[in-house]
Amino acid sequence: MNRPAPSHHERRAEPRKSVNASARLFHGATLALWADCTIRDLSTIGAKIELPELHVAPPRFVLLNFAAGVAYEAVLKWRRGNMAGTSFEAVHALETATEPRLAPVREQWLALRGGFGSAR
Numbered sequence: 001m002n003r004p005a006p007s008h009h010e011r012r013a014e015p016r017k018s019v020n021a022s023a024r025l026f027h028g029a030t031l032a033l034w035a036d037c038t039i040r041d042l043s044t045i046g047a048k049i050e051l052p053e054l055h056v057a058p059p060r061f062v063l064l065n066f067a068a069g070v071a072y073e074a075v076l077k078w079r080r081g082n083m084a085g086t087s088f089e090a091v092h093a094l095e096t097a098t099e100p101r102l103a104p105v106r107e108q109w110l111a112l113r114g115g116f117g118s119a120r
Contacts, residue, residue, distance in 0.1 A: 016041035016048065021068065024108065025051065027061040031104045039065060046087040047072070053082045064105050066113055069094045071105045 021039040026032075035055040041048045042065075051057060057079055063072040063086065073090040092098050094109045 016043040016046070022066045023049065024064045024066070025049070025055075025057070025061050026064065026105055027058045031062060031101070034108075037063075039063070040083070044088075044091075046077070046085065047074070049084050049086060050082055051084055057084050062102065062105050064094075064109055066109060066115075069109060069113065071098070071102055071109075 019039055019042050021042070023037050023039045024034050025037050026034045035051060037049045037051040039047050040050050047063065049063065057076050059076050061074055061076070063074045064070075065072070071092040071094055072086075072088045073092075074086040074088055077085040077087055079085075092102060094102075094106045098106050
């Protein structure tokens with residue numbers, strides 16, 4: 001059986017997996033500014049996130065995936081309404097020691113991870 005051709009041209013370097021993961025976007029000099037968001041799809045090199053339109057997304061930020069215990073150093077690629085596309089520059093597993101500058105992100109993950117389905 002023939003499958004219909006997709007109605008759009010896929011431009012991503014890697015396919016993204018559809019997810020619905022609770023996340024938090026951190027930014028500012030000491031990562032003290034943050035906004036809750038949802039990761040809608042994810043690949044090894046980027047993600048699409050849903051972020052309230054009222055929150056201005058900075059050009060660079062750290063994206064915390066609570067359930068996975070991962071912090072992504074991300075770059076904003078596009079923004080349309082409450083959706084935004086990102087690419088990742090670095091990935092940090094928070095279970096192990098991290099860079100000192102990511103300490104605020106790890107502290108919030110440790111404090112809140114139990115509420116997002118990960119094991120302690």
